[in-house]
Amino acid sequence: GENVEQHPSTLSVQEGDSAVIKCTYSDSASNYFPWYKQELGKGPQLIIDIRSNVGEKKDQRIAVTLNKTAKHFSLHITETQPEDSAVYFCAASASAGGTSYGKLTFGQGTILTVHP
């Protein structure tokens, strides 16, 4: 089955700096890669995702890059703010035949702390 490794496990930055979180996956059939943000005591919130036919996707201060050859994808947050502090999870999924069902396999999470 799919295995997703996420690094680093903790990341501390100063406000205004950039933050990068990296994930690798094992199943070459994976074709959907979402990123979730989870605040303390809450459910994860989808913040950005990328599909395998795209190499990079941006949404304001957040960007995700995908390298299918190397089987890794990364989350980039620019101009970090204290409210970006949270746990971030990557995930990978492969469609199952014609149903397009995707079982998500999650990384272990990165605790991001942005210091004012």
Added chain:
Amino acid sequence: DGGITQSPKYLFRKEGQNVTLSCEQNLNHDAMYWYRQDPGQGLRLIYYSQIVNDFQKGDIAEGYSVSREKKESFPLTVTSAQKNPTAFYLCASSMIAGPYEQYFGPGTRLTVT
């Protein structure tokens, strides 16, 4: 106001008791999922369901059971056979065809003593 609701937010049980966690969605999603989250770990899939009256085991199904009698509802029962039931339980839903995006509920924190 569309979304996924889980109740209760906190649940306390004695060891040896079964307990059922509620999950309801009004997003008209076909697929629903249950995940378990332990401190410092990612989310692990317990069970998932693509259509009513059908569900499949995930990676850690032992000690859990589910039902899917209605499209909107996917309750999870934590049985006394689950050796380490204390955890944060998250329910999610998604459409089947097209996007894979899974949307999560607020979670239920279960403590068994």
